[in-house]
Amino acid sequence: MAFNINDVLSDFPILSQRVNDERLAYLDNAATAQRPRQVLAALQDFYTHDNANVHRGVHTLAERATEDYEGARVKVQHFINARSSAEVIFTKGCTDALNLVAASYGEANIQAGDEIVISIMEHHSNLIPWQQLARHKHATLKYIGLTAQGQLDMAAARRQITDRTKIVAVTHASNVLGTVNPLKELAVLAHQHKAVIVGDGAQAVGHMPVDVQDLDVDFYAFSGHKMMGPMGIGVLYGKAALLRAMPPYQYGGEMIGDVHRDDSTWADIPFKFEAGTQNVAGAVGLGAAVDYLQGLGMDNIQARERELVTAVLPRLTALPYLTVYGPQDPRQHTGVLAFNLAHLHPHDVATALDMEGVAVRAGHHCAQPLMEELGVTTTARASFAFYNTREDTDQLIRAIKETKEFFNRGTI
Ligand code: PMP
Numbered sequence: 001m002a003f004n005i006n007d008v009l010s011d012f013p014i015l016s017q018r019v020n021d022e023r024l025a026y027l028d029n030a031a032t033a034q035r036p037r038q039v040l041a042a043l044q045d046f047y048t049h050d051n052a053n054v055h056r057g058v059h060t061l062a063e064r065a066t067e068d069y070e071g072a073r074v075k076v077q078h079f080i081n082a083r084s085s086a087e088v089i090f091t092k093g094c095t096d097a098l099n100l101v102a103a104s105y106g107e108a109n110i111q112a113g114d115e116i117v118i119s120i121m122e123h124h125s126n127l128i129p130w131q132q133l134a135r136h137k138h139a140t141l142k143y144i145g146l147t148a149q150g151q152l153d154m155a156a157a158r159r160q161i162t163d164r165t166k167i168v169a170v171t172h173a174s175n176v177l178g179t180v181n182p183l184k185e186l187a188v189l190a191h192q193h194k195a196v197i198v199g200d201g202a203q204a205v206g207h208m209p210v211d212v213q214d215l216d217v218d219f220y221a222f223s224g225h226k227m228m229g230p231m232g233i234g235v236l237y238g239k240a241a242l243l244r245a246m247p248p249y250q251y252g253g254e255m256i257g258d259v260h261r262d263d264s265t266w267a268d269i270p271f272k273f274e275a276g277t278q279n280v281a282g283a284v285g286l287g288a289a290v291d292y293l294q295g296l297g298m299d300n301i302q303a304r305e306r307e308l309v310t311a312v313l314p315r316l317t318a319l320p321y322l323t324v325y326g327p328q329d330p331r332q333h334t335g336v337l338a339f340n341l342a343h344l345h346p347h348d349v350a351t352a353l354d355m356e357g358v359a360v361r362a363g364h365h366c367a368q369p370l371m372e373e374l375g376v377t378t379t380a381r382a383s384f385a386f387y388n389t390r391e392d393t394d395q396l397i398r399a400i401k402e403t404k405e406f407f408n409r410g411t412i
Contacts, residue, residue: 001300002300002303002304003296003297003300003304003386005387005389008296008386008387009387009389011036011037011038011292012034012035012036012037012387013037014026014034014035015034015387018357019354019357019359020354020355020356020357021357022355022356022357022395023357023391023395024357024359025357025358025359025388025391025392025395025396025399026359026388026392027358027359027360027382027383027384027388027392027396028359028360028361028381028383029226029335029383029384029385029388030175030203030226030335030336030361030365030381030383031361031383032225032226032231033206033225033226033227033228033385034228034385034387035228035229035230035285035289036228036289036292038288038291038292039228039229039230039285039288039289039292041288042284042285042287042288043230043281043284043285043288046065046068046280046281046284046285047281049064050064050065050068051065051280051281052064052065053065053277053280054066054069054070054278054280055254055271056253056254065280068280068283068284068287069278069280069283069284070085071287072283072284072286072287072290073085073088073090073270073283075286075287075290075291076088076235076286076287076290079205079210079290079293079294080205080210080211080212080220080235080237081210081211081212081213081214082212082213082237083213083240084240085270086240086243086268086269086270087237087238087239087240087243087269087270088235088236088237088270089235089236089237089238089243089269089270089273089274090233090234090235090270090274090278090279090282090283091221091233091234091235091236091273092232092233092234092279093223093224093225093231093232093233093234094125094200094201094202094221094222094223094226094234095125095223095234096234096236097219097221097222097234097235097236098125098126098129098169098198098200098221099125099129099249100236100249100273101129101169101198101219101221101236101238102129102130102132102133103129103133103249104246104247104248104249104273105167105196105219105242105246106129106130106133106137106167107133107247108245108246108247109166109167110133110134110137110139110166110167111137111139112137112138112139113138113139113140113164114137114139114140114164114165114166115139115140115141115142115162115164115165115166116130116133116134116139116140116141116142116165116166116167116168116169117141117142117143117144117157117160117161117165117167117168117169117195118130118141118142118143118144118168118169118170119143119144119145119152119170119171119181120143120144120145120146120369120370120373121146121152121171121174121176121177121179121367121370122169122170122171122200122367122369122370123171123175123200123202123365123366123367124366124367124368125200125202125366126169126170126171126198126200126221127369130167130169139166140164142160142165143160143369144156144157144160144170145373146177146373149327149328149329150177150179150325150326150327151179151181151327151332152170152179152181152182154182154185157186157189158189161186161189161190161193161195162193163193163194165190165193165195166195166196167195167196167197167198168186168189168190168195168196168197168198169197169198169200170183170186170197170198170199170200171199171200171202171203172199172200172201172203172204172210172220173201173203173204173207173208173334173336174203174326174334174336174367174370175202175203175336175365175366175367176325176326176336176338176365176367176370176379176381177325177326177327177336177338177370178309178326178327178333178334178335178336178337178338179326179327179332179333180204180208180332180333180334183197183199183215183217184214184215184216187215187216187217187218188216191216196218196219196242197216197217197218197219198217198218198219198220198221199212199215199217199219199220199221200221200222201220201221201222202221202222202223202226203226203334203336204222204334205222205226205227206222206226206227206228206289206293206301207227207301207302207305207334207335207385208298208301208302208334209298209299209302210298212237217237218238218239218242219236219237219238219239219242220236220237220238221234221235221236221237222234222235224282224285224286224289227286227289227290227293228289228292228293229282229285229286229288229289229290230279230281230282230285230286231282232279232282233279233282233283233285233286235286236273238269240269243269243270243272243273244268244269248266248272248273248275249273249275250273250275250276251264251275252275252276253275253276253277254267254271254274254275254276254277254278255267255271255272255273255274255275296386300386301386304386305334305335305384305385305386305388306330306331306333308335308384308388308389308390308392308393309330309333309334309335309337309384310330311390311393312337312382312384312393312396312397313328313330313333313337315393315397316337316339316397316400319397319400319401319404321341321342321404322339322340322341322342322400323339323340324337324338324339325338325339325340325374325379326338335383335384335385335388336381336382336383336384337381337382337383337384338365338379338380338381339379339380339381339382340376340379340380341380341400341403341404342404342408344403344407345362345378346362346363346378346379346380347362347363347378348407349362349380349400349403350362350380352399352402352403352406352407353380353396353399353400353403356395356398356399356402356403357395357399358382358392358395358396358399360380360381360382360383360396361380361381361383362378362379362380362381363378363379364377364378365379365381382396
């Protein structure tokens with residue numbers, strides 16, 4: 001059953017404020033989402049009652065903090081349907097998780113002449129780690145391009161992924177085009193060639209149901225703050241056998257078995273990859289975000305975001321002075337919509353929209369090779385979440401029209 005939007009909105013007090021004397025339409029969810037009261041309360045509760053360092057104490061608070069932290073791991077495990085909670089590694093975020101795979105798995109498994117295949121729509125955090133790995137290993141980085149409709153070119157993927165491919169790393173959903181990629185199909189393709197597949201879930205988790213076993217991805221990375229959790233916490237999911245065979249990413253406390261003067265052994269997963277004091281409160285907040293999202297239902301969340309995109313996308317594409325990038329079919333879309341308004345600079349557009357209370361982002365969205373592919377340097381981007389409303393879509397359209405008039409009095 002769908003959720004009640006008024007109940008949802010009452011959980012997000014930040015959304016009910018006014019900016020520049022206008023009602024706030026927060027459409028920058030791809031950059032970071034807002035947190036419901038329940039997540040804020042979990043952070044407050046943790047610091048008020050349970051705060052202690054985890055795993056290394058026998059006193060009551062340390063035990064409670066450890067239970068909170070490990071409980072959050074189990075929540076994440078069930079949320080993404082990992083086989084075991086040991087396959088859930090807490091990181092600083094999606095970027096950190098992807099760097100972990102490149103540094104650890106990449107270091108151990110990539111050799112000169114190997115190929116790494118990514119897509120042209122990758123965020124820099126799923127691009128630069130592979131680019132640099134390829135460079136210092138004398139491996140080759142290959143890109144899967146786009147179709148004219150802004151989707152991943154699967155025919156090109158079939159050509160690019162070969163027996164030389166060792167890693168395929170592709171985003172589950174684009175942070176610019178809103179395209180949802182067929183990760184499951186790509187996993188089959190990668191595995192046929194004995195390559196591993198890494199999914200970047202930053203724009204997918206929190207917006208659609210994600211089942212890592214069904215997708216059969218080997219690694220999957222995402223950030224807490226884009227799924228209503230805190231900043232500074234993220235997750236790397238990895239298949240246990242792969243994680244166990246990988247060398248540590250960082251060294252220090254908590255990740256060891258035994259340490260001797262000249263040699264050391266490592267703890268089992270997930271601790272092998274969690275060196276030093278972790279963001280325990282962040283993990284607890286992420287656990288609360290998972291509870292919240294599951295309470296609404298991921299199918300309901302996806303349906304609501306699709307409903308909003310179905311309402312707003314044709315209205316955007318109908319504006320003759322607007323170029324909208326990405327698939328035109330709302331069924332192939334997340335709530336992310338990138339556009340340019342005639343010859344206006346996207347930063348001017350975003351500033352003008354802000355004057356109307358509409359928060360959007362402008363820039364290259366950490367996807368410069370994609371910008372180059374689209375033939376632009378920057379775009380504006382509106383990105384929706386389940387708590388957005390029809391009023392938000394109306395306000396966006398109205399503000400775009402007013403911006404156009406304000407700048408050119410109808411001459412652009
Ligand atoms: N991948 C994608 C697709 C993203 O949208 C982002 C964040 N914009 C990231 C990776 C990186 O996430 P974070 O900055 O939270 O590490």
